Ligand code: GLY
């Protein structure tokens with residue numbers, strides 16, 4: 001948690017940005033995993049954390065902009081809670097620590113909102129992403145499930161603030177990135193043929209745990225790197241394999257790190273592996289080189305994709321003009337995802353508020369295969385924190401589909417591509433802060449080139 005002033009100032013700024021009405025913040029509750037008392041690890045809603053700092057279940061809050069009131073709704077612990085969970089500061093004490101003086105029992109939230117609705121007040125709420133939020137909006141505001149109409153003014157106010165990281169946030173993110181880097185370095189040292197993927201995942205997650213961090217998302221640790229979000233850890237690593245790791249730490253404050261690396265199972269990469277790996281690195285470096293305020297991230301994406309096309313053209317897998325291939329969408333055979341995303345209190349920061357607002361400034365997204373997965377396209381601004389993670393993937397099902405449909409035959413040599421169909425996938429990922437005149441990598445460096453990986457093997 002930051003100082004009281006941080007939360008007071010953030011709320012004051014949000015009030016200015018939204019202007020009028022009441023802002024409703026629904027915190028997250030505990031959620032039973034296999035029975036009610038055996039819960040998933042608790043995670044507070046990130047927007048609630050950003051404005052109210054309190055990582056506890058069972059809270060809601062209202063900012064009444066028109067009457068300049070800030071209220072936290074929740075219930076003090078009973079003796080039963082204290083018997084099972086131990087002594088804790090009271091809710092009033094917790095609220096004071098973030099500069100909120102008014103605490104009311106949860107039951108009073110419904111009354112307050114009903115009165116406000118009768119008075120015709122504008123009650124702003126954010127998009128839902130948990131069933132409990134949907135049910136609460138139904139109960140509190142009579143908004144039927146599926147009929148939610150989140151407030152665009154509220155979304156924009158939150159997004160514009162959270163997209164610009166302050167020095168104290170950057171310090172937290174950098175700490176998460178340093179632990180994340182150690183997770184990857186440990187994995188790069190650990191991988192050996194004969195190990196199970198889950199043993200490498202355990203090494204990675206052990207580094208997070210021993211640094212008092214949790215995971216910012218479920219660990220990807222796979223010999224099938226062509227599957228973008230592969231959470232299966234049951235394969236044995238064989239000689240000649242590559243292991244793709246995508247893993248990150250989350251600090252107790254909630255701030256995330258997110259990095260990827262691709263490791264040879266043997267001491268060194270084969271020449272065939274290196275030929276694709278070098279294309280990924282060239283694409284990665286081309287993207288990093290462009291990072292600066294004012295540069296549309298969609299241009300960075302197109303450049304990184306064109307570098308991949310040019311590299312694959314040198315290998316005979318693609319043909320034609322690389323930039324034209326990207327404009328047409330042919331690159332998505334090998335790079336069917338985005339180049340990167342905002343990162344902060346969420347690993348994909350504020351994805352629950354809508355990518356169009358976070359990554360596109362309200363402009364519509366493309367629907368083209370590949371490009372539609374670009375989470376960030378808008379011009380970069382100082383204070384943005386984002387990931388750079390181009391990849392080169394050979395997805396047999398996609399190859400068969402496009403070949404069968406005769407797609408992009410001007411740009412893809414399917415006969416040559418067939419020789420690579422079982423290659424797998426390569427991704428490396430780093431985290432960057434946009435500065436006043438460029439960008440700065442966050443966290444210590446993890447190996448990027450084949451030589452750097454091999455030096456740790
Ligand atoms: N780290 C997973 C992702 O960025 O999608």
Ligand code: MN
Nearest residue numbers: 258387389429
């Ligand atoms: Mn990522």
